[in-house]
Amino acid sequence: MSSDRRAGHLYKVFPKGGGAGTQYNLGISNERGRDGLTQDDREAARLYKLAADQGCADAQCVLGAFYAQGRGGLPQDDREAARLYKLAAEQGIATAQYNLGLFYAYGRGGLPKDDREAARLYKLAANQGHAPAQAILKKEGGTFSHPFGGKGPVATCVGIG
Numbered sequence: 001m002s003s004d005r006r007a008g009h010l011y012k013v014f015p016k017g018g019g020a021g022t023q024y025n026l027g028i029s030n031e032r033g034r035d036g037l038t039q040d041d042r043e044a045a046r047l048y049k050l051a052a053d054q055g056c057a058d059a060q061c062v063l064g065a066f067y068a069q070g071r072g073g074l075p076q077d078d079r080e081a082a083r084l085y086k087l088a089a090e091q092g093i094a095t096a097q098y099n100l101g102l103f104y105a106y107g108r109g110g111l112p113k114d115d116r117e118a119a120r121l122y123k124l125a126a127n128q129g130h131a132p133a134q135a136i137l138k139k140e141g142g143t144f145s146h147p148f149g150g151k152g153p154v155a156t157c158v159g160i161g
Contacts, residue, residue: 061093080109081099
């Protein structure tokens with residue numbers, strides 16, 4: 001079955017998006033405009049939210065990035081982004097750990113500015129091979145340094161580019 005037909009088939013079989021894994025994967029297809037689907041950030045956000053509400057850590061991380069960036073028709077909301085990153089980080093998602101570390105480093109999302117907590121989260125992500133977290137942890141005079149000014153970028157999550 002071709003990708004286009006597979007995506008269409010999934011929508012017929014799972015009219016409400018199916019389980020969390022299906023919802024997450026359909027969210028990726030909508031976000032990227034692949035598998036025969038038109039690129040649609042609003043639909044992607046809707047699907048990620050359905051999956052995130054069921055505890056899908058990857059979806060929580062991606063939805064956090066959508067809130068941090070105000071994408072998919074969602075308001076830019078750092079507090080909601082921080083909440084979602086925390087949920088995903090607690091489940092071991094390296095990019096969520098990194099993003100939550102950035103939020104602590106810059107005091108975003110209602111979180112206190114806390115370089116110790118930021119470093120702890122970067123270490124968790126770096127230990128999983130997360131290159132941006134590894135770069136931040138490069139020692140300069142015994143302390144880690146942030147390569148970004150201002151609020152810092154927000155990395156996208158698993159499989160999202």
